[in-house]
Amino acid sequence: MNQMSSIQRVTDQLGRIEAEITAIRRELITLRQRQNDTAVPYPWVNKTTLGETMQKLFLTLAIEGKSIGAERLQEKMKAANLTTNELSHSIIGAREE
Numbered sequence: 001m002n003q004m005s006s007i008q009r010v011t012d013q014l015g016r017i018e019a020e021i022t023a024i025r026r027e028l029i030t031l032r033q034r035q036n037d038t039a040v041p042y043p044w045v046n047k048t049t050l051g052e053t054m055q056k057l058f059l060t061l062a063i064e065g066k067s068i069g070a071e072r073l074q075e076k077m078k079a080a081n082l083t084t085n086e087l088s089h090s091i092i093g094a095r096e097e
Contacts, residue, residue: 070095
């Protein structure tokens with residue numbers, strides 16, 4: 001690899017890092033502006049709102065029944081010889097909060 005291609009790779013990487021830092025700064029500015037606002041900045045953070053939204057989605061998709069929960073899902077996955085995955089671990093983690 002020659003010196004010019006190395007410099008170009010470093011320059012390209014620096015450009016990507018600068019773009020990410022700019023995005024983070026914009027988000028921090030937005031969060032600072034909302035700091036005194038009592039509203040939840042993201043509706044999906046509010047579990048009540050999220051639950052209501054999911055119920056509407058289920059109704060729209062004609063999905064009936066009640067969720068079985070993460071622990072029961074893992075039991076069923078184990079019984080079916082399916083390996084656990086990151087999603088099921090994150091579901092359990094979110095429910096424990």
